[in-house]
Amino acid sequence: MALKGHCRQLTGIDPDSCAVESALTRRIVDQAEVLPGELTRDADLIILATPVNMILLLLGALPDLCPQRAIVMDFGSTKRVICDAMRSLPERFDPLGGHPMCGKETSGLESADPSIFQGANFALIPLKRTTSNARQAAEALVRLIGSHALWMDADTHDTRVAATSHLPYLAANALAYCTPPSAAPLAASGFASTTRLAVTPATMMLDVLQTNRDAILDSLHRYREHLAELENLLLTGNYPDLQAVLAAGAENRTRIEISAKGEIS
Amino acid sequence: MALKGHCRQLTGIDPDSCAVESALTRRIVDQAEVLPGELTRDADLIILATPVNMILLLLGALPDLCPQRAIVMDFGSTKRVICDAMRSLPERFDPLGGHPMCGKETSGLESADPSIFQGANFALIPLKRTTSNARQAAEALVRLIGSHALWMDADTHDTRVAATSHLPYLAANALAYCTPPSAAPLAASGFASTTRLAVTPATMMLDVLQTNRDAILDSLHRYREHLAELENLLLTGNYPDLQAVLAAGAENRTRIEISAKGEIS
DSSP states (O other): OOSTTSSSOOEEEOSOHHHHHHHHHTTSSSEEESSOTTGGGGOSEEEEOSOHHHHHHHHHHHHHHOOSOEEEEEOOSOOHHHHHHHTTSOTTEEEEEEEESOOOSSOSGGGOOGGGGTTOEEEEEEOTTOOHHHHHHHHHHHHHTTOEEEEOOHHHHHHHHIIIIIHHHHHHHHHHHHSOGGGGGGOOHHHHHHHGGGGSOHHHHHHHHHHTHHHHHHHHHHHHHHHHHHHHHHHTTOHHHHHHHHHHHHHHHHHHHHHHHHHHO | OOSTTSSSOOEEEOSOHHHHHHHHHTTSSSEEESSOTTGGGGOSEEEEOSOHHHHHHHHHHHHHHOOSOEEEEEOOSOOHHHHHHHTTSOTTEEEEEEEESOOOSSOSGGGOOGGGGTTOEEEEEEOTTOOHHHHHHHHHHHHHTTOEEEEOOHHHHHHHHIIIIIHHHHHHHHHHHHSOGGGGGGOOHHHHHHTGGGGSOHHHHHHHHHHTHHHHHHHHHHHHHHHHHHHHHHHTTOHHHHHHHHHHHHHHHHHHHHHHHHHHO
C-alpha cells in the first residue's frame, strides 16, 4: 500500500485467496495471485514479507521461480539466518536484508496501514555481495515509504531486536498468561498497553524465537534476574534501593524513547 | 475536571501552588488553596486523590480539619490499608474506598484529562459503617463521570489489581531497565507500548508496592516462574509446547480484554 503509485508495476502474491481478491478490488496492486506462476518472471525487485521460516523456504524456491536478474529483499524480524540463506542464492540475484521497525499485533490485509512506515526506522543489512545498485534501491524504497534507513550487520540487528522486540513479546505474553480471568474487570489501559504484543500470532513468533534463540535467551535471562532482584528488594522491605532501581528503569525508558526519536529526525 | 458543573461548589487543595493557580485560572474549581485552612469545613463530600501514603496521612489529619459531617472517599491504587485506616475515623465521617480503573503514566494538572473516566470501571469498597447514603452518593458520582461502579471488598480489589496493574508496572519497568541504550534505534511501537507504564513516578508506586506487598509478591513470583518455563522450553528447543503456551497467553489476553469491556456495557 505504501509503494502504490511509486512502481512501474506492483505485483502481490499471497496464499490467501481472499487477500488476493481484496488487494485487486481495492487496487492496492496491479496484479495478484495465490501462486507465483509467471508473475515473478518480470520483477526487478522482489520483497519477501512473510513469517521468517516461510522467507527461508521462498529463498530456496527463488532460483526456480525467477530466471531473471533481481534485487531480493526481505522484511523478516530476524536477520542472521535469513542473510546466511541469501548467501546461497545464484549470482544473478542481488540480495539484502531489511526490517521495518514498525508493525501491528494483528495481521492480514484488514490490519494493513501504510502510515505505520512514516517516521519509522528501517534496518538494512547488506551482504558482502550486495551491490551499490541494490543498496541505493533499498535506500530509495525506505525513503519513499517515509522511513529512515539504518545500515547494520545481522548480528547487531538480532541482538538489539531481541531486547527491544522479542523479549517485550515474551514479557507481554507471559503477563497475559499469568492474569487470572477473574481480575478482568480491573484490567484497564495499563494492562492493555503492557500486554498488547501478547496476541501477536504465536506461529509467527515461533519462527522468530527459533532463528534468534541465543540472543533472546540472553535477554530473557537478564530480565528474569532483574525481576528476581526487584522481588528480593520488595520481600526484604529495602524500599530505598527498590525506589532507586525503579527510578533507573523509568530514566532508561525515557532515554531510549528520546534516542529512538532522535535517530529519526 | 469531570465533576465541573455537577457540584454545588467544587474546591481543590493541592500543595503545588502552580497547580492551584492553574486550576483557578482555567476555572476547573470554584476555589483552591495549597493548604486546607477553612476550605474543608464546608465540604459534604471529600475526595482524597493523592499517592497512597499521603491518603493515610490525610485520613489522620481529617478529624482536625473537618468538624462537620462528611462522606469521605479516596482514589488510591490499593484499598486494604486505606480502608483499615478509614475505620478509625470519628463517627461523623461516612467513609468508603474508591479506585477508578483508568489513569496515565504522567501526573500533574497538565496531564489531566476528564475523558479517561468515560467507560472505565470504578471499584468501590464499602466499610461495614458505610451508610446507604454514602453508597448512593458514590454511585452517582461514578455515573456522573461516565464510569461503571463495581462493588467489592478490599482484599479482592488488592489481589486483582496486583495482577492487572501493579505487576504490569514492575514488568514494564524491569523491561525498560534491561534494555541496552545502544538498542534504542530499534525500539518501535511494541517496545513503547510494553514499557509505557515504566515511567509512572517511582515514589508513587513505592506506596502501592508497600501497601499491597503480599499480593504483588505472589503475582511477581508466578510471573517469574512462568518466564522460567518459557526460557526452559526455548532452551531445550521444545517448540510445540512453547507454541501452545504462547497461544494460551494470547487467548487469555483476548478473553480478559473482552471480559473487561463486557463488564462496562
